[in-house]
Amino acid sequence: xxxKAQIDSAKLPQHVAIIMDGNGRWAKSQGMARVxxxxxxxxxxxxxxxxxxxxxxxxxxxxAFSTENWNRPQQEVDALxxxxxxTIAKETDTLMKNNVRLLxxxxxxxxxxxxxxxxxxxxxxxxxxxxxxxxxxxxxSSRWEITEAVKLIADKVxxxxxxxxxxxxxxxxxxxxTASFPDPxxxxxxxxxxxxxxxxxxxxxxxELYFTDCLWPEFxxxxxxxxxxxxxxRERRFxxxxxxxxx
Ligand code: FPP
Numbered sequence: 626x627x628x629k630a631q632i633d634s635a636k637l638p639q640h641v642a643i644i645m646d647g648n649g650r651w652a653k654s655q656g657m658a659r660v661x662x663x664x665x666x667x668x669x670x671x672x673x674x675x676x677x678x679x680x681x682x683x684x685x686x687x688x689a690f691s692t693e694n695w696n697r698p699q700q701e702v703d704a705l706x707x708x709x710x711x712t713i714a715k716e717t718d719t720l721m722k723n724n725v726r727l728l729x730x731x732x733x734x735x736x737x738x739x740x741x742x743x744x745x746x747x748x749x750x751x752x753x754x755x756x757x758x759x760x761x762x763x764x765x766s767s768r769w770e771i772t773e774a775v776k777l778i779a780d781k782v783x784x785x786x787x788x789x790x791x792x793x794x795x796x797x798x799x800x801x802x803t804a805s806f807p808d809p810x811x812x813x814x815x816x817x818x819x820x821x822x823x824x825x826x827x828x829x830x831x832x833e834l835y836f837t838d839c840l841w842p843e844f845x846x847x848x849x850x851x852x853x854x855x856x857x858x859r860e861r862r863f864x865x866x867x868x869x870x871x872x
Contacts, residue, residue: 626851628847628854632850634680634681636857637680637682637853638809638810639682639683640682640685641677641685641809641810641812641813641853642685642686642811642825643673643812644688644814646815646816647662647840648665650662650840652665662841666842670712671716674759675723676846676849676850677757678756678757682757684757685757685760686761686806686825687759687761690705690762691765691822691823692732692769706739706740713744717750720754724755724756726748726753726754727747728758728759728760728761729760730761730762730763730770731766731769732765733763736764765824767825768826773800777800778792798828803828808829808830809828809829809832810833811835811853811856813835814834814836815839815844817836817837818836831861835852835855
């Protein structure tokens with residue numbers, strides 16, 4: 626099946642978010658250590674990024690490292706940090722060539738200095754690129770993000786800068802790490818797990834969810850196109866009726 630040919634370019638999602646899962650299981654299936662799966666997962670990151678950029682999708686958010694991932698064996702955490710550093714160092718020129726801007730969400734203060742520095746450098750270098758906005762979630766969890774937003778808002782109230790009666794949904798959205806991005810239209814999760822796992826809980830309120838058994842290291846451009854075709858077959862009602870949407 627040529628999935629790409631089936632994509633309606635007039636109905637592309639503006640923002641796709643991905644929970645990249647199954648690296649460990651894929652490595653195990655190959656008789657290899659987990660880190661081998663993460664390394665192979667970088668190829669899939671490249672494929673998804675290229676596919677999104679080529680199609681003209683504006684935002685791609687990738688869940689690369691969760692707050693909970695800090696609890697993994699230290700050796701695996703170190704290997705992931707190393708992989709992030711090497712990948713960003715190696716790919717920055719390609720991001721520049723393709724007009725891709727790199728951004729992060731999450732508690733990046735917790736990252737090792739070298740990881741923080743390389744991301745900072747890449748973000749600064751790519752900050753004027755206005756093609757695909759590639760958002761990497763690092764040391765991110767949605768409950769952490771919402772808690773931080775509540776603290777910021779409470780502080781503004783305390784300082785007399787914000788009136789409680791004026792707090793609405795926009796106020797909350799504006800205090801999240803994702804304040805400058807639209808909510809995702811489509812969330813993809815690989816590896817057959819049917820969970821959200823503390824990812825963008827507020828932002829996913831009306832997002833279409835797509836789950837595939839495919840493990841992340843096997844997630845090719847074709848798999849990405851297939852998810853988009855599936856998304857385009859859905860009717861997004863945002864709480865309205867079908868008839869209201871047809872009007
Ligand atoms: C989940 O698989 C994957 C991760 C926790 C890490 C994902 C990170 C990468 C692919 C590297 C990203 C690089 C860039 C530049 C964004 P898992 O280990 O939870 O797999 P399992 O569920 O099979 O154990």
